[in-house]
Amino acid sequence: MIYTVTFNPSLDYIVKVDSFRLGEVNRTRSEKILPGGKGINVSIVLKNLGIESVAMGFIAGFTGNEIQKRLKIFGCESDFIRIQNGMSRINVKLKSDEESEINGQGPRIGGADLQKLFDRIDRLREGDVLVLAGSIPNTLPEDIYEKILDRIKAKNILVVVDATRDLLLNVLKYHPFLIKPNNHELGELFGRKLQSDEEIIQCAKELQTKGARNILVSMAGEGAILVEESGRTHKSPAPKGVVRNSVGAGDSMVAGFLAGYLAHGDYQEAFRTGIAAGSASAFSEELASKEDILALMMQI
Numbered sequence: 001m002i003y004t005v006t007f008n009p010s011l012d013y014i015v016k017v018d019s020f021r022l023g024e025v026n027r028t029r030s031e032k033i034l035p036g037g038k039g040i041n042v043s044i045v046l047k048n049l050g051i052e053s054v055a056m057g058f059i060a061g062f063t064g065n066e067i068q069k070r071l072k073i074f075g076c077e078s079d080f081i082r083i084q085n086g087m088s089r090i091n092v093k094l095k096s097d098e099e100s101e102i103n104g105q106g107p108r109i110g111g112a113d114l115q116k117l118f119d120r121i122d123r124l125r126e127g128d129v130l131v132l133a134g135s136i137p138n139t140l141p142e143d144i145y146e147k148i149l150d151r152i153k154a155k156n157i158l159v160v161v162d163a164t165r166d167l168l169l170n171v172l173k174y175h176p177f178l179i180k181p182n183n184h185e186l187g188e189l190f191g192r193k194l195q196s197d198e199e200i201i202q203c204a205k206e207l208q209t210k211g212a213r214n215i216l217v218s219m220a221g222e223g224a225i226l227v228e229e230s231g232r233t234h235k236s237p238a239p240k241g242v243v244r245n246s247v248g249a250g251d252s253m254v255a256g257f258l259a260g261y262l263a264h265g266d267y268q269e270a271f272r273t274g275i276a277a278g279s280a281s282a283f284s285e286e287l288a289s290k291e292d293i294l295a296l297m298m299q300i
């Protein structure tokens with residue numbers, strides 16, 4: 001079974017405003033509420049591709065109920081831990097001449113709640129897949145991803161991590177099967193802006209020396225680069241299309257990569273499916289459907 005963990009799920013409030021003006025009353029052209037959070041997005045796209053997973057993490061309050069309800073409508077199984085106080089966050093995604101986001105803090109997660117997550121993690125079995133994705137609320141210890149991976153290190157579990165900065169760096173020693181920084185996040189890890197493919201590949205290989213197995217570097221409209229565990233590299237431009245909502249494009253890419261790899265055991269196929277899924281989501285109002293993904297795969 002595939003398990004996704006989202007520490008800080010959200011309702012994504014996606015608003016389109018023509019020529020947004022700061023400090024004034026703006027009226028929306030369209031608005032939409034979607035369940036969000038990186039692991040949750042991975043679960044939704046996997047489901048769209050016909051692959052079952054269980055979405056785990058913490059939810060609270062009426063927003064938490066809504067996240068769970070909407071996931072169920074999408075046909076996704078979930079096993080969230082319900083926190084008694086506070087509420088799951090609402091993340092605002094403002095689409096205007098430029099795209100801006102305001103991501104909330106989320107509820108406070110206490111020690112007893114965390115222990116419930118550890119208990120669920122301890123039930124994972126050989127052959128399972130674990131996706132850890134997204135930021136952690138600031139009430140949690142910075143080494144929480146490490147603590148989780150430490151609990152499963154003796155089991156043969158395929159681990160995918162989509163996180164930034166120290167959260168990502170500190171888990172490399174557990175040899176995650178896949179990490180997916182975007183080019184800016186990769187640069188951030190090395191304290192510089194990466195200008196060329198060569199620099200990106202060099203930094204990705206540096207992360208391999210620290211333990212990562214496969215590194216998928218997404219570059220939005222520029223496509224992606226994959227550095228396989230063998231050291232072989234692949235690069236592909238993104239398919240062309242009209243961008244409607246790129247929220248979750250990276251998570252869709254992770255889902256597509258996993259789906260492709262699990263179906264074919266082949267990195268090139270995983271890479272193609274990943275790019276198609278990322279771009280199909282960017283070209284859709286919601287996350288990518290299977291039909292859209294298959295159609296884009298023809299172009300890659």
Ligand SMILES: Nc1ncnc2c1ncn2[C@@H]1O[C@H](COP(=O)(O)OP(=O)(O)OP(=O)(O)O)[C@@H](O)[C@H]1O
Pocket residue numbers: 181182183217218219220221222223224238239240241243246247248249250251252253274275276277278279280282
């Ligand atoms: N403007 C675009 N045009 C075509 N494809 C895109 C575009 N933006 C994203 N994609 C596709 O989605 C993939 C992932 O996008 P991106 O690099 O923006 O991920 P990300 O930064 O992790 O995104 P997010 O945090 O919003 O999920 C890209 O590699 C590409 O295949």
Ligand SMILES: O=P(O)(O)OC[C@@]1(O)O[C@H](CO)[C@@H](O)[C@@H]1O
Pocket residue numbers: 008010012035036037038041091103133134135136247248249250251
């Ligand atoms: O605050 P985090 O956890 O870094 O990111 C949360 C988030 O921006 O990521 C998803 C897109 O990748 C959205 O659904 C969600 O709102």
